[in-house]
Amino acid sequence: MSTEALFGQVTLIGIGLIGSSIARALKGVKLADRVVAADLSPGVIARVTELGIADEATTDLAAAVRQADLVICCVPVGAMGLVAEVIGPHLKPGCIVSDVGSTKGSIVAQMAPHMPAGVHLIPAHPVAGTEHSGPDSGFAALFQDRWCIITPVPGSDQAAVDKLAAFWQALGSKTEVMAPDHHDLVLAITSHVPHLIAYNIVGTASDLEQVTESEVIKFSAGGFRDFTRIAASDPTMWRDVFLHNKEAVLEVLGRFTEDLIALQRNIRWGQGDQLFDLFTRTRAIRRSIIDQRQDTADPDFGRGRK
Numbered sequence: 001m002s003t004e005a006l007f008g009q010v011t012l013i014g015i016g017l018i019g020s021s022i023a024r025a026l027k028g029v030k031l032a033d034r035v036v037a038a039d040l041s042p043g044v045i046a047r048v049t050e051l052g053i054a055d056e057a058t059t060d061l062a063a064a065v066r067q068a069d070l071v072i073c074c075v076p077v078g079a080m081g082l083v084a085e086v087i088g089p090h091l092k093p094g095c096i097v098s099d100v101g102s103t104k105g106s107i108v109a110q111m112a113p114h115m116p117a118g119v120h121l122i123p124a125h126p127v128a129g130t131e132h133s134g135p136d137s138g139f140a141a142l143f144q145d146r147w148c149i150i151t152p153v154p155g156s157d158q159a160a161v162d163k164l165a166a167f168w169q170a171l172g173s174k175t176e177v178m179a180p181d182h183h184d185l186v187l188a189i190t191s192h193v194p195h196l197i198a199y200n201i202v203g204t205a206s207d208l209e210q211v212t213e214s215e216v217i218k219f220s221a222g223g224f225r226d227f228t229r230i231a232a233s234d235p236t237m238w239r240d241v242f243l244h245n246k247e248a249v250l251e252v253l254g255r256f257t258e259d260l261i262a263l264q265r266n267i268r269w270g271q272g273d274q275l276f277d278l279f280t281r282t283r284a285i286r287r288s289i290i291d292q293r294q295d296t297a298d299p300d301f302g303r304g305r306k
C-alpha cells in the first residue's frame with residue numbers, strides 16, 4: 001500500500017449508476033491503491049471491463065472482497081442482505097463494510113447479522129443521483145457538493161466512521177452523521193414520498209390518456225414533464241425503497257393526504273387566501289434552497305434545470 005492512499009483495496013459491489021460513479025470518481029483522487037468492481041451480472045462486468053473504470057472486474061463477490069479494506073455495496077436495497085450473506089465469511093478483520101442504499105434502518109437489519117467480529121459495518125447514503133441506471137450512466141462529479149449521510153450503529157468504531165467520512169469528503173461530498181431511523185424519516189419526506197407522488201401523477205395521466213385521446217402526453221407542460229423525469233427512475237430500486245422504508249413513508253403519506261384534503265376543501269369553498277398563503281410559503285422554501293445550493297456553486301440548480 002502506498003503511503004498516501006487512505007485504503008489499500010476498495011471493492012465496489014453493484015456497478016450501476018452509483019457504483020460506476022464511485023469507480024470513476026476514484027480515478028481522480030488518491031484514495032485507493034486498487035479498485036475492484038463486482039456485480040452479479042456478467043453483462044455489467046463485461047461493460048465495466050470495456051470502460052476501464054476498475055483495476056479488476058468480476059462476478060465472484062467472495063473473491064472480490066478477500067483483500068478489501070473498504071467494501072461499498074451499491075446494489076438495490078432489497079439485495080443488501082443477500083450480498084452481506086455471500087461476502088460475510090470472506091471479509092478480513094478490520095475491513096469497513098458500507099453501502100449507498102437509499103434507506104438505512106433496513107440495511108442495518110439485513111447486513112449486521114452477517115458481519116463477522118472485527119469487521120466494521122458503517123452504512124451511508126450519498127444523497128445524489130439521477131433517474132438513470134447502469135454502468136454507462138455514472139459520472140465522476142455526481143457526489144460533488146452533495147450530502148453523504150453516514151448512519152453508524154451503536155458501538156460503531158469512531159476511527160472507521162471518520163475514515164469513511166474522509167473517503168466521501170475526498171469524493172467532493174459534505175458529510176453528516178445521523179441515526180438510521182432519523183435518516184429514514186427525513187428521506188421519506190425529501191425523496192421517497194416525492195418519488196411516489198411523481199409515479200402516481202404520471203400513472204393517473206397515463207390512465208386519462210384514453211379519456212382525452214392521447215392529448216395528455218402531447219400537450220404535457222413543464223410541470224408534468226418534471227414529474228415524468230422523476231417517474232422514469234429505476235423500478236427495481238424504487239420498489240425496494242418503498243418496501244424497506246414502509247413505516248416512515250406511510251407516516252409521511254398520512255400527513256400528505258390530510259394536507260391534500262385541506263387543499264381540496266380550500267378549492268371547493270373558494271378559500272383563495274388559504275391557497276395564496278400556502279403558495280407564498282412554498283415559494284419561499286424553493287428560494288431558500290436555491291440560495292443554499294448557489295452557496296455551494298451547484299451549476300444545475302435554480303436556472304430552470306432542476
Ligand SMILES: NC(=O)c1ccc[n+]([C@@H]2O[C@H](COP(=O)([O-])OP(=O)(O)OC[C@H]3O[C@@H](n4cnc5c(N)ncnc54)[C@H](O)[C@@H]3O)[C@@H](O)[C@H]2O)c1
Nearest residue numbers: 014016017018039040074075076077101102129130133134
Ligand atoms: N439512483 C439514484 O439516484 C440513487 C442515489 C443514491 C443512492 N442510491 C442507492 O444506490 C443503490 C444502487 O442504485 P443504482 O441507481 O446505482 O442502481 P443500478 O440499477 O444502476 O445498479 C445496481 C447494480 O447492482 C447489481 N446487482 C443487483 N443485485 C445484485 C447482487 N445480489 N449482487 C451483485 N450485484 C447486484 C445490478 O446488476 C446493477 O448493476 C441502491 O441501493 C439505491 O437505493 C441510488
Ligand SMILES: O=C(O)C(=O)C[C@]1(C(=O)O)C=C[C@@H](O)C=C1
Nearest residue numbers: 102126127128129130131190191
Ligand atoms: O435527482 C434525482 O433524480 C434523484 O432522484 C436523486 C435522489 C433524490 O431523491 O434526491 C434519489 C434517491 C437517492 O437515494 C438520492 C437522491
